[in-house]
Amino acid sequence: MISRPESQHRWAGESGHLLSAHAQSAAEHSFLRRPAITLLSPDTPIAATPVQPRTRGTVTLSAKRLGPRSVIDGLRQSGSYKALFPRTGDMLQSILINTSGGVTGGDRLALEAGVGVGAALSLTTQAAERAYRSLDGSPGQVCSRITVGDEALLHWLPQELILYEGCALRRTLEIDLTLSSRLLMVEPVIFGRVAMGEVVTSGAFHDDITVRRAGRQLYRDATRLSGDITARLARPAVASGAKAMASLLFVDPRAEALLPRIRDMMPETGGASLLAADVLTLRLLAEDSHALRQHLLPVLDLLSDDTLPVSWRL
């Protein structure tokens, strides 16, 4: 008899039962405790239970076209969210860094970005982002909003998000395109590192992606995994035991022409489809992060015209 998955997705902080006392004390002694580089904000609640420092960080960034190149138009950063700009080609490359070393309960990271008319911006991360155990079960929040102007190009290419035991993460990504914008977006997620024997038997992961074009919804994707995520992923129509997943969206006039080549790069557990003549979507499952990259890198090389950020190669 198969039990029905939880229909209600509550944060542990709301239900109060997800984290046992044993699990909490184990976490105190675990290497997963975050490093000391964190910011205490005035709204950090005072709690009798172990206090987890709350990270705050905001990056506001815009790119503009200057001659053949794309350059920084505006940049503001605060807290533990930073942007670096390695010198590269005509496309403006930006590497986002969460200096707190991961996301835990109560953290807030926010990105606001704009790509001006005719400009090209590539956003990635320095390394994999880590969603660590939330000691009180409250969610960490990562919100990204990007607007892409006419004839402008956005590459949204973060490296993997790794979910750890006890994680609580609520993530939103909103991208606004115009009729002449182009987009390459990927979101890779690792549900516990297989090589380290990690599983996620308790956790909560809410992920929402919205892409609009000229104000109309073009692509929506929402994932809700909570409780025993590893067991849920073992279900046959969910992931059949895969521990790594990537979702990709490509909005470009070449989408239809490139679809057959993309399909040929997919393993048994990957698929690609055209939602419109210039809108290609792809979903890929793999046993671990290594296998995921093996299938994903050639796809990203092709769709990014070989401009994949260097940090992806390290």
Added chain:
Amino acid sequence: MVMDGPILMPIDPRLLTLTQWLSPAYPTGAFVWSHGLEQAVAERWVRDGNSLYDWLFDVLCDGSGRGEAIWIARAFEAEGDEALCAIDAEARAFAPSRERLREAERQGAAFARVTREVWELDLPDLLMPVALGRAAKLVDLPLDTTITLYLQSFCCNLVSAAQRLMPLGQTEAQAVLARLSPICGQTAEEARGGALWSNAFLSDIAAMKHETLEPRLFQS
């Protein structure tokens, strides 16, 4: 008071309307769509009664079955044409693949065409679950019953598809359907006000891969 024989409960005539709409004989062409199941059988992810039950259980609890239940509820509760069109547009944006979108589009258009003609309803062409939710509202059907019976007919169609795709006896097929019935009811109960999400990644991947499956019986 002494009565002779069984008491006949009058059947709500609206229920007869609903069962007519959701009957396999209603000309929505449901039988040509497998919702990616044909690919899942080709991959041997679905190969017998038990694996079929497990697959459809996930589709109902984590995937598009649950999603369609919510679209029916949202369309049912939509105030005015503008809200209804916004729901249809959002449902389209959530479609995971081209064939899934076409499946909902073609069935919805066929359903709307016949239903507005016969019942004289103001029902535009919409995706199938959105069209059904609107039609149910227009003839004052109970929402929970509409969703439950829709999910059962959705499963019934996919179990029939499985019988054409793999060795699955009539009795076992009906046993799978009977086991899924309570899940249809539970999913329907939770649909009103439910958040939209889908975790049935492999079901969606199967639907994508079906686009290049050769040879094939179904259009999805």
